[in-house]
Structures are given as C-alpha cells and as structure tokens.
Amino acid sequence: MAGLVAARELARQGLAVTVLEATDAFGGCVARHEVAGLMLDAGAESFATRSPIVAELAAELGLGERIAAPNPVGAWLQLPESAQPMPSTGILGIPADPAAPDIVKAIGRRASLRAAADKVLPLGTLLRKEQLSLGELVRARMGSAVLDRLVAPVAAGVYSADPDALDVDSxxxxxxxxxxxxxxxAAAVGALRQAAPAGSAVAGIAGGIGLLVERLVQDLKDRGVKLVAGAPVTGLERADGGWQVRSAAGDFDAAGLVVATDGGSAVRLLAASIPGLAAAEPAPGPAVALVTLVVDMPELDAAPRGTGLLVAPGVVGVRAKALTHATAKWPWLAAEAGPGNHVLRLSYGRAVGAGDGAEREDFTAWPDDKLYGQALADASVLLGLPIGADDVLGRKVVRWVGALPSATLGHRARVAEVRRLASGQHGLQLAGAWLAGTGLVAVIGDARQRARLLAEDLGAGTRPEEHSAAADTP
Ligand SMILES: Cc1cc2nc3c(=O)[nH]c(=O)nc-3n(C[C@H](O)[C@H](O)[C@H](O)COP(=O)(O)OP(=O)(O)OC[C@H]3O[C@@H](n4cnc5c(N)ncnc54)[C@H](O)[C@@H]3O)c2cc1C
Known part of the structure; x- marks a missing residue:
C-alpha cells in the first residue's frame, strides 16, 4: 500500500513512475481471495477512522459510497473461564474507567480497586525511562489483571505480540x-479517546478493503505509471546522481526512489549505500496464519459472540488468538453470503513474554489440513456450538510471514535513526509500516508525505489542480 500510494502521489506531481513488486500481486497485506464463491479480504479488512485519510483515498478512487460501518454489536473477549462482551476500554484494552461495571466483570472487584489506584499513585521515574514497554506501564499503574485480561488479548490481536515486548511510544x-x-x-487514556472522532473506531469497504488495491492499480495505469509484478529488487546502487535499480525484471535507472518494502529488505538493499544503516535492521516481525471458513450454519445468524472474539492468553484448548465473525461484522458480507451462510476468520501466531524468555508461537509451518482441524475445534469452543467438516462450504489458509513489522522495545529509536540516516540521501525516501507504524492510516499518510518530499527533492512542481487535495492530508 505504501508503494502504490507513493507512486500515485509522484505521478500526480508529474513524474514518470515505475513500481517494482516482488510477488505476482500488488497490494502486499491488502489482498482479496475467493472462498466458496465469495470475494473476501485475505489481509487487512478494516481501517481506523481516527483520521480521514483512508476514507479520502477511497473517495478519490470512487469507493466513497462503499465505505461501511461495522455492526455496532461489538466484539467479545474470551477469558480463561468464560466469554463476555468486550468491555468498552479506551486504548489497546487499557480502561479509562477501571471501576466501570464491564471492566469489573472482566477483571474482578479486587483487580478493579487495584487498577483505580492508578489515579493516586505517584508517577515516580517510570515515565522517564528511555525504553518503556506497554506491559510495564500498564502493570505499574493498573496491575497485572488489567494487563493479562484486557491489554494482552488486544495487543495479540493487533500486533501478535506480548505487551511486555511492545514499545509504548511506537x-x-x-x-x-x-x-x-x-x-x-486512566485519565490519559480518557483524554486521548475524547480527542478521537465519535462513532465507530473502524470502517470497512463493501466488497472488501482489497478493492482499494484494485482501484489504485487501475488509477496508476490510467496515470501512465508502469507496474511490474514478479520483479523483486535485488540491488540498489548510486549512479550519476540517481540510482541504478537491479531487479528480476531487468535494470532501471531512476532519478529518485521510494523504497516501500518491509524493513529487513529495505535495510539490506540500502546498507551498502548508507553507512550505518545495517545496524538499524529490524528483527523480523511476527508470522501469522489466517484460516477462513465459510460455513452453512443458520445457528450463527444470531451472532452469538458479536463480531468475533479476542482470546486472552491462558485459555486452555484454544490456540487461535482471535476469531472474526465476518458476516456478523459486515452487513454487506452477510447480504452477499446469503441466509444461514457465515464467514469465520481465525488468526494464529503470537509472541508470549518478552526478551530472551519470549516464546513465539508460529503456526505458518503447519500444513493446511492441521490448521483447518484446529480452526474447526477453536471455532466450536469460541462460538459455543459444534462446527464440523460437514458444515464447511469453503476454506482457505493464508500465511503472512514477515508482513507485520516489529514494534518491539527500541523500535521508535530505530525508526528515528533510520530517518536520520536516510534524510541525508538525495533522491531517496523510505516508506512502509516498519517506519510509519502498523495499519493503513499510518502507512497511507506517511507514504503520501514521503512521496511529496521526494518530488520536492527532485524539483517536481505541485500541479495546481491537485493542490487542494494534497493540502488536506495530515
Ligand atoms: C493479516 C493482517 C491483517 C491486517 N489487518 C489490518 C486491518 O484490518 N486494518 C489495518 O489498518 N491494517 C491491518 N493490517 C496492517 C496493514 O495491512 C499493513 O500495516 C499495511 O498494509 C502495510 O503496508 P506496507 O506497504 O507498509 O507493507 P506491505 O503490505 O508488506 O508491502 C510491502 C511490499 O513490498 C514488496 N517487496 C518486499 N521486498 C521486495 C523487493 N525486494 N522488491 C520488490 N518488492 C518487494 C512485498 O512483496 C509487498 O508487496 C493487517 C496486516 C496483516 C498482515
């Protein structure tokens, strides 16, 4: 997404652009696939509405009418002993009001009292630590029940990581x-939540988020951008004030580059040209396996667990970290699937613990059949009704390896160092989630900005008719 958005911005500035993509398909983590005759998102399936940036891009691509709110019933939380509707926490599972009845139900009265001590405990030196993990902050202020039962399931759902390993500033x-x-x-979380726009925190696109990529690719073609798939870039070298790009599809000369790969690839490609960059290579991010099941089960029409569940660590017998009941979440999909048919998406793979003792659960090496068996067993437990192979109309596994960037301790400092090193390079910008942060809002906003900086660096002028559209993005 970073590469496609940057290409569009550069083309809008009047530059001749070529996109080189390693795989056969454009879009990276934003992709659609067909399961039981339905076109479903295979990666990202929603976007945050805290900024208008994705909705604006969708509208520019003619998808404005398709932006859809999720079913407001909300998600559930699977705790070791029971499931309950997800309490309305503030940010990443951290409650703005630890005494709220739904929080008390999830963590218990004693833990709620402990969490409320956050309001009176002195701040001490904790916040002055150079590296502070999300887990350390939450445990110190609100206690371990808030961390284990509320924050850990959300962190696993979004980052596939343990809160103790996550850099709070990232x-x-x-x-x-x-x-x-x-x-x-609690007061900080409340204030940040209040600053966010009212309404649902996420939205989708009827037909799937993957439509963004299809429309972007078409838009790029219309603008004369050259799109080359199956062209992994294997080398980047300085040449005549610009760059020579070696790829499986041949060599290219470029006045400027936006490198929008994952962090490891970007660092390896540029390390020879940028002294010091190799030391900032990020560790590979978590690997995630997604199992999609399309089932014929009218019992699920009632959405027994809302739009799906996040699973707390320590739930015996369940290996999924999250289940999305996609037909309950997206009314447009329920209409497409037809009565009694349901789409369930289970995700696998999270890190538990931090540092040397961390255990990384990686299911991507499991064969498909084993993953299907586990998904059926997990879905049955999580949704509270037996789902057998006979109920399945279609199924598919997708493995995302190295696609999610690491947001572990020290990541923010690494990003700052990479930005500093790259800023001295004429004709070069780096984009993508490893620098901008996970999620479409962060990635798209940053890619637009990076492309504009490159256009400026190359002396391309902003076209007057594009100026207003360009000016209203953050
Ligand atoms: C399963 C999953 C679900 C997600 N759900 C959501 C969600 O619901 N909402 C949300 O906002 N975000 C979600 N995200 C995160 C979001 O999708 C990503 O943050 C974002 O799409 C990343 O975009 P990117 O361009 O930085 O990276 P990528 O999508 O990883 O793209 C990088 C591209 O670089 C290519 N590449 C790598 N090396 C080379 C090379 N040497 N030469 C040429 N090309 C190369 C890759 O093939 C790839 O196409 C999800 C991510 C995953 C994995």
Whole structure:
C-alpha cells in the first residue's frame, strides 16, 4: 500500500513512475481471495477512522459510497473461564474507567480497586525511562489483571505480540506525555479517546478493503505509471546522481526512489549505500496464519459472540488468538453470503513474554489440513456450538510471514535513526509500516508525505489542480 500510494502521489506531481513488486500481486497485506464463491479480504479488512485519510483515498478512487460501518454489536473477549462482551476500554484494552461495571466483570472487584489506584499513585521515574514497554506501564499503574485480561488479548490481536515486548511510544504515540500531563494512565487514556472522532473506531469497504488495491492499480495505469509484478529488487546502487535499480525484471535507472518494502529488505538493499544503516535492521516481525471458513450454519445468524472474539492468553484448548465473525461484522458480507451462510476468520501466531524468555508461537509451518482441524475445534469452543467438516462450504489458509513489522522495545529509536540516516540521501525516501507504524492510516499518510518530499527533492512542481487535495492530508 505504501508503494502504490507513493507512486500515485509522484505521478500526480508529474513524474514518470515505475513500481517494482516482488510477488505476482500488488497490494502486499491488502489482498482479496475467493472462498466458496465469495470475494473476501485475505489481509487487512478494516481501517481506523481516527483520521480521514483512508476514507479520502477511497473517495478519490470512487469507493466513497462503499465505505461501511461495522455492526455496532461489538466484539467479545474470551477469558480463561468464560466469554463476555468486550468491555468498552479506551486504548489497546487499557480502561479509562477501571471501576466501570464491564471492566469489573472482566477483571474482578479486587483487580478493579487495584487498577483505580492508578489515579493516586505517584508517577515516580517510570515515565522517564528511555525504553518503556506497554506491559510495564500498564502493570505499574493498573496491575497485572488489567494487563493479562484486557491489554494482552488486544495487543495479540493487533500486533501478535506480548505487551511486555511492545514499545509504548511506537504503539500509542503520545500516551507517555499524556500520562505526565494528566497524572494517571486512566485519565490519559480518557483524554486521548475524547480527542478521537465519535462513532465507530473502524470502517470497512463493501466488497472488501482489497478493492482499494484494485482501484489504485487501475488509477496508476490510467496515470501512465508502469507496474511490474514478479520483479523483486535485488540491488540498489548510486549512479550519476540517481540510482541504478537491479531487479528480476531487468535494470532501471531512476532519478529518485521510494523504497516501500518491509524493513529487513529495505535495510539490506540500502546498507551498502548508507553507512550505518545495517545496524538499524529490524528483527523480523511476527508470522501469522489466517484460516477462513465459510460455513452453512443458520445457528450463527444470531451472532452469538458479536463480531468475533479476542482470546486472552491462558485459555486452555484454544490456540487461535482471535476469531472474526465476518458476516456478523459486515452487513454487506452477510447480504452477499446469503441466509444461514457465515464467514469465520481465525488468526494464529503470537509472541508470549518478552526478551530472551519470549516464546513465539508460529503456526505458518503447519500444513493446511492441521490448521483447518484446529480452526474447526477453536471455532466450536469460541462460538459455543459444534462446527464440523460437514458444515464447511469453503476454506482457505493464508500465511503472512514477515508482513507485520516489529514494534518491539527500541523500535521508535530505530525508526528515528533510520530517518536520520536516510534524510541525508538525495533522491531517496523510505516508506512502509516498519517506519510509519502498523495499519493503513499510518502507512497511507506517511507514504503520501514521503512521496511529496521526494518530488520536492527532485524539483517536481505541485500541479495546481491537485493542490487542494494534497493540502488536506495530515
Ligand atoms: C493479516 C493482517 C491483517 C491486517 N489487518 C489490518 C486491518 O484490518 N486494518 C489495518 O489498518 N491494517 C491491518 N493490517 C496492517 C496493514 O495491512 C499493513 O500495516 C499495511 O498494509 C502495510 O503496508 P506496507 O506497504 O507498509 O507493507 P506491505 O503490505 O508488506 O508491502 C510491502 C511490499 O513490498 C514488496 N517487496 C518486499 N521486498 C521486495 C523487493 N525486494 N522488491 C520488490 N518488492 C518487494 C512485498 O512483496 C509487498 O508487496 C493487517 C496486516 C496483516 C498482515
């Protein structure tokens, strides 16, 4: 997405653009696939509405009418002893009000009292630590029940990581400063939530988020951008003030580059040209296996677990970290699937613990049949009704290896260092989730900005008719 968005921005600035993509398909983590005759998202399936940036892009691509809100019933939380509707927490599972009845139900009265101590505990030196993990902050302020039962399931769902390994400044920029300003974690979370727009925190696109890629690719073609798939870039070298790009599809000369791969690939490609960059190579991110099942089960019409569940660590017998009941979440999909038919998406793979003792669950090496068996067993437990192979109309496994960037401790400092090193390079910009942060809002906003910086660097002018569209993005 970063590469496609950057290409579009550069073309809008009047530059001749070529996109080189390693795989056979454009879009990376944003992709659709067909299961039981339905076109479904195989990667990202929603976008955050905290910024208008994705909706604006969708509208520019003619998808404005298709932007869809999810079913407001909300998701559930699977705790070791029971399932309950997900409490309305503030940010990444951290409650703004630890005494709210749904929080008390999830963590118990004693833990709720402990969490409320956050309001009176002195801040001490914790917030001045150079590296602070999400887990450390939440445990210190609100106690381990909030961490294990509320924050860990959400962190696993979004980052496939343990909160103790996540860099708080990477995953919730501004939280540290807000705690200092407001005096407690709960007040900080409340203030950040209040600043967010009202309404649902996410939205989708009827037909799938993958439509964004299909429309973007068409838009790029219309703008004369050359799109080359199956062309992994294997080398980048300085040449005549610009760059020579070696790829499986041949060599290219470029005045400027936006390198929009994953972090490991970007660093390896540029290390020879940028002294010091090799030391900033990020560790590979988590590997995730997604199992999609399309089932004929009218019993699921009632959406027994809302739009799906996040699974807390320690739930015996369930290996999935999350289940999305996609037909319950997206009314447009329910209409397409037809009565009694349901789409379930189970995700596998998370890290438990941090540092040397961390255990990384990786299911991507499991064969498809084993994953299907596990998915049927997990879906039966999580949804509270037996789902057998006979109920399945279609199924598919997707493995995302190295697609999610790491947001582990020290990541923000690494990003700053990479940005610093790259800023001295004429005709070069780096984009993508490893630098911008996970999620379409962060990736798209950053890619647009990086492309504009490159266009400026190359002396391309902003076209007057494009100016207003360009000016209203953050
Ligand atoms: C399963 C899953 C679900 C997600 N769900 C959501 C969601 O619901 N909402 C949300 O906002 N975000 C979601 N995300 C995150 C979001 O999809 C990503 O943050 C975003 O799409 C990343 O875009 P990107 O362009 O940075 O990277 P990528 O999508 O990883 O693209 C990088 C591209 O670079 C290519 N490449 C790599 N090396 C080379 C090379 N040497 N030469 C040429 N090309 C190369 C790759 O093939 C790939 O196409 C999800 C991610 C995953 C994996």
């Amino acid at each position: 995953v919730v920029p501004g939280l540290r400063a807000a705690v200092t300003k407001h005096g407690s974690l």
